[in-house]
Amino acid sequence: MQGFLDFFVRGFDYLATIQLNDIIDILIVAYLIYKIIGIIRKTGSNNLARGIVLVLVMLWLSGVLKLTMINYILRKAVEIGLIALVIIFQPELRKLLAKVGSSTFFYGLFSSRLKNVSELEAAITQTVLACEQMSATKTGALIIFERDLKLNDIITTGTVIDADITAELLKNVFYPKAPLHDGALVIRNGRIAAAGCVLPLTNKTNLSRDLGMRHRAGIGVSEQSDALVIIVSEETGAISVAEEGMLKRNLNRDTFDKLLRRELVEDEPAGKKTGEIISRIKENLKVKK
Numbered sequence: 001m002q003g004f005l006d007f008f009v010r011g012f013d014y015l016a017t018i019q020l021n022d023i024i025d026i027l028i029v030a031y032l033i034y035k036i037i038g039i040i041r042k043t044g045s046n047n048l049a050r051g052i053v054l055v056l057v058m059l060w061l062s063g064v065l066k067l068t069m070i071n072y073i074l075r076k077a078v079e080i081g082l083i084a085l086v087i088i089f090q091p092e093l094r095k096l097l098a099k100v101g102s103s104t105f106f107y108g109l110f111s112s113r114l115k116n117v118s119e120l121e122a123a124i125t126q127t128v129l130a131c132e133q134m135s136a137t138k139t140g141a142l143i144i145f146e147r148d149l150k151l152n153d154i155i156t157t158g159t160v161i162d163a164d165i166t167a168e169l170l171k172n173v174f175y176p177k178a179p180l181h182d183g184a185l186v187i188r189n190g191r192i193a194a195a196g197c198v199l200p201l202t203n204k205t206n207l208s209r210d211l212g213m214r215h216r217a218g219i220g221v222s223e224q225s226d227a228l229v230i231i232v233s234e235e236t237g238a239i240s241v242a243e244e245g246m247l248k249r250n251l252n253r254d255t256f257d258k259l260l261r262r263e264l265v266e267d268e269p270a271g272k273k274t275g276e277i278i279s280r281i282k283e284n285l286k287v288k289k
Contacts, residue, residue, distance in 0.1 A: 052081070117265060119190035123165040124260045127187075130170035131232055131239050132253050140234030141174040142184040142214050145264055146193070149225040155186055158197030165192055174232075184217065200224060202245070210235075211247075218242040228263050 055074060062071035127143060134141050144151065159180060163169060165187065173195050174181045183196035199217035207216065218229040222242040229242040239256050240249045243263065251259065 052085075055081070120265055121261070123187060123190040124257070124264060126165045126167045127170065127230065128253065128257045128260065130167035131230060131256065133167065134171060134174060134232045135237040135239050138234060138237040139171070139174055139176065139232065140181070140214055141170070141230070141232035142199070142218055143170070143230040144184055144186045144197075144199075144218075144221060145228040145230070145260075146186060146188045147226045147228065147264075149227070151186055151188075151221075151225060151227060154184070154197050154199060154221065155188075155194040158183055158186070158194040160194050161192045163192045165190065184221070204245070215240065215242075215247065219245060219247055222246075228260070230260075 055077065059071065059074040059078060061067075062074060131141065131143070144154075169192070170185070172178060173185055173192075180196035184199050185195040186193045186197055200220040201213070201216045202220040202223055204219065207219070212233075212235070214234070215231050218231045218240070219242045221227055222229045223245040226244070231240045231242065231247075232238075233240070238249060239251045240247055241251060241256070241259055242248075248259070
């Protein structure tokens with residue numbers, strides 16, 4: 001019993017020594033672990049993660065039990081494994097570094113991004129209307145809503161348009177005999193930036209066989225950026241949305257419309273939400289006074 005109490009006393013003594021920099025350190029590490037777990041879940045690498053944990057446990061046990069040869073082999077395997085992990089998770093690491101390096105990353109943390117919500121909502125309305133009509137006629141379409149990560153490399157592969165979004169214009173772009181119908185259309189800040197763009201294909205091998213090149217290209221660009229990608233199937237007319245490598249298929253009009261508005265309009269930055277919370281607190285304080 002005394003040993004149990006001593007354990008708690010030592011624990012409280014240790015907690016008393018924690019300073020602000022220690023809390024910041026813990027929060028950063030916790031956030032990194034959270035992001036790593038998210039990457040593992042999205043890439044379906046659960047078995048790989050379990051294998052890594054098993055190797056680390058074996059490395060620790062071999063050191064405790066003084067199994068010199070096994071410990072040496074495992075240490076070398078871990079050193080080589082670090083390089084292998086960088087190669088395996090190259091797309092995810094590229095996307096993460098691109099997001100950190102984007103101009104909107106730090107700006108979005110400390111201040112609100114300026115969004116023309118009315119233009120964006122109008123763009124969504126016209127896009128939903130066009131996709132519904134293209135779905136009825138089984139006209140294939142590939143539409144990308146750019147978000148924080150800029151798609152300049154993709155835009156340069158197509159034809160710059162820079163026009164307001166209307167359902168008729170979207171349908172004209174993807175008309176089967178139109179010169180730009182085979183490529184992707186990129187929407188930036190509520191306007192059509194370019195059309196006929198070439199996209200990278202996904203490297204996933206476990207996709208359904210009924211998904212064609214249009215769907216694989218949509219999934220591919222969603223893996224390498226934070227863009228929201230809309231695909232209308234030419235074979236079935238089904239509307240799908242790709243985000244972060246995940247594909248949501250066979251969406252009806254209402255679900256499709258709500259999904260776009262939730263992800264593009266209601267996805268407010270932390271700075272804006274924080275400002276609203278502070279304003280509400282000030283109003284409550286005034287009422288109490």
